[in-house]
Amino acid sequence: MKKSVVSLLSFLFVVALCLPNLWAEDVAPKAVSEAKTAVTNAAPEVATPKAPDVLAQAEELMDKEGLKNYKKALDLCQEAVKKNPKSFKANWMYAKACREYGLEVEHLELAGWKDICIKYSKIGRKHAETAIKLEPKKPNGYYYYGMNVGIYADAVSILTALKEGLKDKTQHNFEKAYQLDKTFDNGGPIVAIGRFWQVLPWPLGDKDKAMEYYEEYKKTKAYKTADGMECHVYMAEILMDKWGSKPKKEAEKLLKQASKLTNDKYWQKRIKDLLDDI
Numbered sequence: 001m002k003k004s005v006v007s008l009l010s011f012l013f014v015v016a017l018c019l020p021n022l023w024a025e026d027v028a029p030k031a032v033s034e035a036k037t038a039v040t041n042a043a044p045e046v047a048t049p050k051a052p053d054v055l056a057q058a059e060e061l062m063d064k065e066g067l068k069n070y071k072k073a074l075d076l077c078q079e080a081v082k083k084n085p086k087s088f089k090a091n092w093m094y095a096k097a098c099r100e101y102g103l104e105v106e107h108l109e110l111a112g113w114k115d116i117c118i119k120y121s122k123i124g125r126k127h128a129e130t131a132i133k134l135e136p137k138k139p140n141g142y143y144y145y146g147m148n149v150g151i152y153a154d155a156v157s158i159l160t161a162l163k164e165g166l167k168d169k170t171q172h173n174f175e176k177a178y179q180l181d182k183t184f185d186n187g188g189p190i191v192a193i194g195r196f197w198q199v200l201p202w203p204l205g206d207k208d209k210a211m212e213y214y215e216e217y218k219k220t221k222a223y224k225t226a227d228g229m230e231c232h233v234y235m236a237e238i239l240m241d242k243w244g245s246k247p248k249k250e251a252e253k254l255l256k257q258a259s260k261l262t263n264d265k266y267w268q269k270r271i272k273d274l275l276d277d278i
Helices: 002-042 054-064 067-083 088-108 113-134 140-156 158-163 166-181 184-199 207-218 226-240 245-259 265-277
Strands: none
Touching: 054 067, 054 088, 067 088, 088 113, 088 140, 113 140, 140 158, 140 166, 140 184, 158 166, 166 184, 184 207, 184 226, 207 226, 226 245, 226 265, 245 265
């Protein structure tokens, strides 16, 4: 009996000694884990900052206009294409930036503007073609291919561009952009194809056809905005070449309307020169 009591007491003593270890090995970790989970769930989530969208930045810069903004946009688009050469948006926006930068350099008549236009026109056309391959059913690539031919022709002359076989390719791209979405870039394809027919030398040009496109553009909302200013000027140029006082009065009216739609120094000077010629 005494041995049994001694044995029982020994067993209980051993159990008492082991209980803290058992709690530490089993209960404690569970309690700690549950506490950590509760703290994690209670803590507010900290949002991971997103990397800046370089193409969105480039778009904002081009909307602001100005040589520095166009150059920054050009660099950002180049960066985007390097990171993702198969990005449709990066390619067509790079083509756009090339054209906008080249045109601004031309309008400012900066030293070496012709070389700059030639350089960036080639880069722009290359990336416009890439955009066409990536998204052949969207107007972006076609439109900016043709727009880059424009600054190239300004630099080398229209006759040189024609000798290089750019007439048919430019016509095809503008017509394709027009067919796919003539409202793109606030009706840009309508004015672009009209201008294409207007500037071609005889016998390739067709000013009546150009005027038909401009008349179509007049029906758009963009016509009476800053975007429609160029169309006013182009129509006035055609009317000034016609005989009689009536077309010249209409040209004068268009030019005065155009002057109210822009503060751009280049266009203000061009409009003034045309008014002086009437």
